Each structure stands twice: as structure tokens, then as C-alpha cells.
Amino acid sequence: MNYSNFGTKFTQPNGITQLMEDLGSANASNNPNIVMLGGGNPAHVPQVNAVFLDELQKLVASNKVSQVFGLYDGPTGNDEFRAALAKQLNSEFDWGLTTQNIALGNGSQANFFVLFNMLAGKMSDGSTKRILFPLAPEYVGYADQGLSDDMFVAIKPDIEILNTPSGSKQFKYVIDFGSVEKVLAEDSSISALCVSRPTNPTGNVITDEEVRHLDALAHKYNIPLIIDNAYGDPFPGCIYTDANLTWNSNIILCMSLSKLGLPGLRTGIVVANNEIIKAIGRVNGSMVLSPNAIGPSLVTRLINEGELLPLCKNTVLPFYKNKAEIAINLFDEIFADLPVYLHKLEGAFFMWLWFKDSKITSEMLYQKLKEQNVYIIPGHNFFIGIDDSWEHKHQCVRINYANDEATLRKGLEAIKALIM
The missing domain is CATH 3.90.1150.10 (Aspartate Aminotransferase, domain 1)
Known part of the structure; x- marks a missing residue:
């Protein structure tokens, strides 16, 4: 062929x-x-599965499941879920979000395909832009997302051998900020920073100070900072060290329902400024018409009733x-x-x-x-x-x-x- x-x-x-x-x-x-x-x-997780099965039964009993199966949502995703999530995040973090700051997609993989190719690759002026990973290794699913070749630049980590109380042979990758800053200063093709937190594959959680440093660099060079938060707070909350979630209009925060136990329902979430959200909606409309509604519908009541985070x-x-x-x-x-x-x-x-x-x-x-x-x-x-x-x-x-x-x-x- x-x-x-x-x-x-x-x-x-x-x-x-x-x-x-x-x-x-x-x-x-x-x-x-x-x-x-x-x-x-x-x-x-048996207790979590039981909760989701109960929510599905509630949707069936209320006849809402017919609406979920039978109607399209808008291209940025289910409005009821987006409103509930904005309210929840504002309550937890005081970010001042509205539904216009949240878009859904058919899983994080699809959302990253859209984001990477909107922000990098061949540009209208003939230049080529690239995404910088300030800490390698990074999620394998990023590797082949680019429509253009050589879309990604990565920085080798510093490797720290740890002294653990138990004598366990452990190490940790740390961002080499000197190299990150050198690349940003010398390479005008960098159009965004991207880091996952916690990091898939290593379980690394970059510190709050490292996040602040990356955010400051993103602002300095007028590029967005993308944070892949698929395993992080507030859901599913798989973080075993001290870490605080942050967002501002220059951060593109990506979340997911998959690691809650719903990977088959393909629900990815983007929290960003309204310009980015509008753009994602337009791409969704062209590619898939409307994101999957089942995942959002399954957890909306749990969010509204304050049950999801506990x-x-x-x-x-x-x-x-x-x-x-x-x-x-x-x-x-x-x-x-x-x-x-x-x-x-x-x-x-x-x-x-x-x-x-x-x-x-x-x-x-x-x-x-x-x-x-x-x-x-x-x-x-x-x-x-x-x-x-x-x-x-x-x-x-x-x-x-x-x-x-x-x-x-x-x-x-x-x-x-x-x-x-």
C-alpha cells in the first residue's frame, strides 16, 4: 500500500x-x-468499582443513560461535567476557573496529539517549532505524536543515588536546569515545555520548587508549560510525597479519568486559558464531532456531591x-x-x-x-x-x-x- x-x-x-x-x-x-x-x-479496586457500578445504575434508573447514549455534547465536552469540575477545582485551589477553561477529549493520548501539533511542528511562517521535555525519561506515548519529524527535544537528567534509611538501593532523576536554560536561550524553536507529574515511567514527582522554576522559565520565554497530571491530585491522587498542584493561565494542565479505574471510557481533561480551550474544541469538532460522554456522566454526581475526592x-x-x-x-x-x-x-x-x-x-x-x-x-x-x-x-x-x-x-x- x-x-x-x-x-x-x-x-x-x-x-x-x-x-x-x-x-x-x-x-x-x-x-x-x-x-x-x-x-x-x-x-x-473493588470499592471503587462498586461505586462506579452504582453510578451507572443511577444513570439507568433516572433515564439519563438514554441522553448520554443518544445525544451529542458540544466539541469541548459535557457541559455539566465541566461546570462541576470547575467548581470542584475552584473550591480546592481557588483558581477562578469557568467551563471555558476546561475541554474534554477521548483520552489523554488524543488530547496530547492535539496539543503537541497545535503548538509545534511546521508553522505558518515556514519555521519549525518543537516541544522541550526538561526531564527524561518521559511517557512513551508522547514519542510518536508529532506530525513533523524531530518535534521533541529532551534534557538528560542528573542522577542522584539516594541514601535510604533501610539501605534500599534507590536513585532519583533531577532536572538539570542549567541545560534546560541553555537550550531555551539558544534554541528559538522551543514552543512549549512539557513534564508529567507523577512521571510515567519512573514515578518521579518533581518538587514544587522545580514546578515554580519551570513556570518562571515558561513565562520568561513566552511559551506554555504543559503538565501531565494523569496520576496526580486531586484525582486519582496517586502521590506519595509532598506536592502541591498549581495552575495559571500559562499552564496547560492535563488530567484523566483512566487511572481512577475507567481507562476504557477514554476521558482526558485539559485545563487551560480560554484561547487553548476554544482551539481544542475546534479540532475536536473536525476530528470526532464530540468527545465521549459516558465517563464524564458517570462521575459528575460524585463531584457535585463531594464524594469523588474522599x-x-x-x-x-x-x-x-x-x-x-x-x-x-x-x-x-x-x-x-x-x-x-x-x-x-x-x-x-x-x-x-x-x-x-x-x-x-x-x-x-x-x-x-x-x-x-x-x-x-x-x-x-x-x-x-x-x-x-x-x-x-x-x-x-x-x-x-x-x-x-x-x-x-x-x-x-x-x-x-x-x-x-
Whole structure:
């Protein structure tokens, strides 16, 4: 088939498609021996599932479900949900939002495709603009979003080996602000900064001071700061360290209902100034007419009645925090005598392992594990915009620890057997 440039680019193999194909194949196989540690699926939290099932029954009983299924919303998404969310965020953070500051899309992946390609790529004046990731590694799903080649620039992190009270071999990536500022000063093609918080794949939560520093740089160079908050506060609230959420008219804050336990309903949220929101609505109208209404309708009452945030704080957060503690304990036990390091678990639900002196690359490890029905994600896919020659890029893997303890243990022991 002779594809267009668009078709050629988006039909090529890539990291995010590999991840989703692995996840789909594993789910479809019903093979009880598969150890799926590679996908981004949230866990099934029984109490949370029960709440959503109850909300669905309420929609059916009130006949609202017919409206949800049978009518289009506007191109920026469900008005009732947007109003409820604006009121909730204003109550929590005093941001002064209205519905005109919120747009919905069919998942964060779709929203980032729109945002990246609105802000970067080939411009009307013939120039080319690019997105800067101030901290690598970053979310694998960003990598192939650009309609233009070389849309992304990334900065290598500083790597800090941590002294933990327990002696656990942990490290943390820290933003190299000197390099960030150098790129911004010398490269006029940078049109936006983008960082996830917590970061997928590492669970890193950049500090409030780092956020303020990035925000100041964005203002200085008159470019927006995009913050991917899919795992953060106020929902699902998967943050295990001190961190405060911030927003202003120069920040594009992206949120999601997926990590609450609703990934199949594809609901991404953008909080931004009215100009950005209008633009997203116009793109939505062209691409999909109207975003999915089921996810927003399912949680609107929970927001209006003040039930969603307590559910996150009292159920979702403790559930994943306990999972994180189990993951750290298993790591300390299984890799105690090996030169393997764990990125400090500050949020989300991923383990990021660094095989410091391993002779096997992350891609080789991924392929060998896959032969054993153990699925992980090789780390090199997450170092978007970083040259392949950097050895560290090929020494890391991402593991989803939202599974049960026995499954996680089996996967970690399979890794240990291959790297020894």
C-alpha cells in the first residue's frame, strides 16, 4: 500500500503501539501463566468499582443513560461535567476557573496529539517549532505524536543515588536546569515545555520548587508549560510525597479519568486559558464531532456531591501506596546482592529499574522475558529525544506494580534469573 506521509509515519512500529499490542494480546489469550507487568492498566479496586457500578445504575434508573447514549455534547465536552469540575477545582485551589477553561477529549493520548501539533511542528511562517521535555525519561506515548519529524527535544537528567534509611538501593532523576536554560536561550524553536507529574515511567514527582522554576522559565520565554497530571491530585491522587498542584493561565494542565479505574471510557481533561480551550474544541469538532460522554456522566454526581475526592484520598491513594510498599520490599529482597537500582517511588504505579552494570540491554531483556510470557516495557522507548549512544538509556525497564504480590514477585524473579 502506498501511504501518504501521515500514513507512513503512523503505521510504523513504535513503543506505545508495542505496549498496547502486548496488553491486548495478553488480555485476549486468557493464558493464566502470563505475567503482565508491562501495561498501564490501573488495578481493579473493588470499592471503587462498586461505586462506579452504582453510578451507572443511577444513570439507568433516572433515564439519563438514554441522553448520554443518544445525544451529542458540544466539541469541548459535557457541559455539566465541566461546570462541576470547575467548581470542584475552584473550591480546592481557588483558581477562578469557568467551563471555558476546561475541554474534554477521548483520552489523554488524543488530547496530547492535539496539543503537541497545535503548538509545534511546521508553522505558518515556514519555521519549525518543537516541544522541550526538561526531564527524561518521559511517557512513551508522547514519542510518536508529532506530525513533523524531530518535534521533541529532551534534557538528560542528573542522577542522584539516594541514601535510604533501610539501605534500599534507590536513585532519583533531577532536572538539570542549567541545560534546560541553555537550550531555551539558544534554541528559538522551543514552543512549549512539557513534564508529567507523577512521571510515567519512573514515578518521579518533581518538587514544587522545580514546578515554580519551570513556570518562571515558561513565562520568561513566552511559551506554555504543559503538565501531565494523569496520576496526580486531586484525582486519582496517586502521590506519595509532598506536592502541591498549581495552575495559571500559562499552564496547560492535563488530567484523566483512566487511572481512577475507567481507562476504557477514554476521558482526558485539559485545563487551560480560554484561547487553548476554544482551539481544542475546534479540532475536536473536525476530528470526532464530540468527545465521549459516558465517563464524564458517570462521575459528575460524585463531584457535585463531594464524594469523588474522599474516594480518592481514603480508598485509591491507600490502595496504591500499599502496592508501592510491597514493590519496594520485593525489590529489596530479590535484588539485594545485585547492582540493580530502583527509582524512588513517589507516585503513579510503576517501578523503574536500572541495571547499572548489566551486559544485557533492556530490549534484549524484554524479548527474552516475552518468550517466558513475562511482559515488561524496555526503557529506551521512554528516552524521547535522547541519543541512542547514552548507555543508561538501554539499562532501564518499566514495570507496572498494580498487580497482586504473587504476580509481581514472579516477574521480578524472572528478571533476576536473566541478568545474573
